[in-house]
Amino acid sequence: MEALKERIRREGRNLGNGILKVDSFLNHQVDPALMLAVGGALAARFGAMGINKVLTAEISGIAPALTTALALGVPVVYARKTRPVTMPRQVYRETAPSHTKGIDVELMVSPEFLGPQDKVLIIDDFLARGKTIDALVRLAQAAQAEIKGVGVVIEKAFEGGRLELAYLKVPVHSLAVIARMEDGEITFE
């Protein structure tokens, strides 16, 4: 997706250790028009697969997942990291090690909103080592939902997440694939 790559070239910053800062349009400040285009592009890729639910993780997955779900005309469920008082005691619960925080993050989904009837598209902002997406996969599997595909905004190919998800045998699509982040540079595939 050229508009996204152009935005990464212009505003993305390589902070070292594989950390890409895109806080001006994706992770702190969000550009809604770009997110609408991102959602449209992801929906176009997965549109003909009978998807009836988008699944993502709070926090940064919410914006692209919402616009993808909007374009697909289906609801989006975001896995919660802390249990709100409105959530039942019995939930699907998986953990994912967080790259940037150095701790395990818990992800929870209520069985009220994910089940065997669901054909799920998993959406997230980043595909790095694939750990968060793998936790979303396990949540969907625990709910006996069918996983139809994985869509991400930015893939850091050098972190190997795509290989990590190969066992799923579903399409994994990224709108911008970064091959290398060396010497302060950001190099697309």
Place this chain on the structure above:
Amino acid sequence: MEALKERIRREGRNLGNGILKVDSFLNHQVDPALMLAVGGALAARFGAMGINKVLTAEISGIAPALTTALALGVPVVYARKTRPVTMPRQVYRETAPSHTKGIDVELMVSPEFLGPQDKVLIIDDFLARGKTIDALVRLAQAAQAEIKGVGVVIEKAFEGGRLELAYLKVPVHSLAVIARMEDGEITFE
């Protein structure tokens, strides 16, 4: 906003102690089409005020704030509760007591994305006691931004948040105002 009230009537659950569960379309599962309508309605209310930024708090504010910002054609900034590695050390930082969690929640915004040039519309999912919105107000004030208005999806009028925000002397607009939540009922104003 009638479509929203209808949805609350149909799917909202009064869990007691003033807690309204709307997890099927706003707080865990999100209905993107409803959110688009919510954003359109909030943007219509505040459209002519020169707003150039929407400010919200993660997590549940993100969806309605994104669609409002989309309709206004401006960026949205969501205040973070934990500092990501991409955030500078020097940030605007305020705390808000959380009604449902019983603890103080920290909200942070980077000075990169909020400053004296900004005319801000604050958006959140709920107006209850007004504590989260008041923390967002203080963040905007710390950044010397001008606050033009406050828009929320659902107001629980019986918790007094509107009075709490009266000192701001800016329009506060809610799309659905709940007057009472007694005996398992949900009564609109």
